[in-house]
Amino acid sequence: MAWGLGHLADVACLLVTELVSNMVRHAPSASELTIRQQGGAVRIGVTDDDPHPPVLQYRPPLAESGRGLALVDALASAWGSHAVAGRPGKVVWFELPAVPGADHHGGPLTP
Numbered sequence: 443m444a445w446g447l448g449h450l451a452d453v454a455c456l457l458v459t460e461l462v463s464n465m466v467r468h469a470p471s472a473s474e475l476t477i478r479q480q481g482g483a484v485r486i487g488v489t490d491d492d493p494h495p496p497v498l499q500y501r502p503p504l505a506e507s508g509r510g511l512a513l514v515d516a517l518a519s520a521w522g523s524h525a526v527a528g529r530p531g532k533v534v535w536f537e538l539p540a541v542p543g544a545d546h547h548g549g550p551l552t553p
Contacts, residue, residue: 447484450538453517454486460510461488461534468492471531479540483519487535495523496534 458475465473469492476487498515501508514521518536525532 447479447540450484450540454484454538457514457517457536457538458486458488460513461486461536464496464510464534465490465492469494476533482540483537484540485535485537487533489526489531489533491529491531493525493530493532495532 462473462475465471465488469490471491474489476485476489478485496511498511499508500512511521514536517538519539521534521536523532523534
């Protein structure tokens with residue numbers, strides 16, 4: 443990665459896949475993926491046209507679906523959602539620490 447953050451690639455790809463899968467399943471619409479580095483973290487967001495915030499639910503281990511946000515909660519240092527300015531919709535985002543070996547769990551936060 444150009445930012446020297448290759449150590450985040452596997453976790454970032456998994457969590458992006460979960461957010462995009464949730465968007466396709468619950469809010470099929472045009473979407474946008476944003477990635478930015480801010481301070482000691484990388485923030486990745488997926489935008490959709492559904493204004494309703496995501497709901498974290500813990501499912502039984504053998505459930506066939508519904509564990510996407512639980513994975514985000516477990517692996518990201520922070521995550522949350524916020525409305526999109528000027529149009530309907532929201533951004534669901536997560537952060538990963540830019541420093542190798544830093545703690546990957548912090549739970550949901552507001553932007």
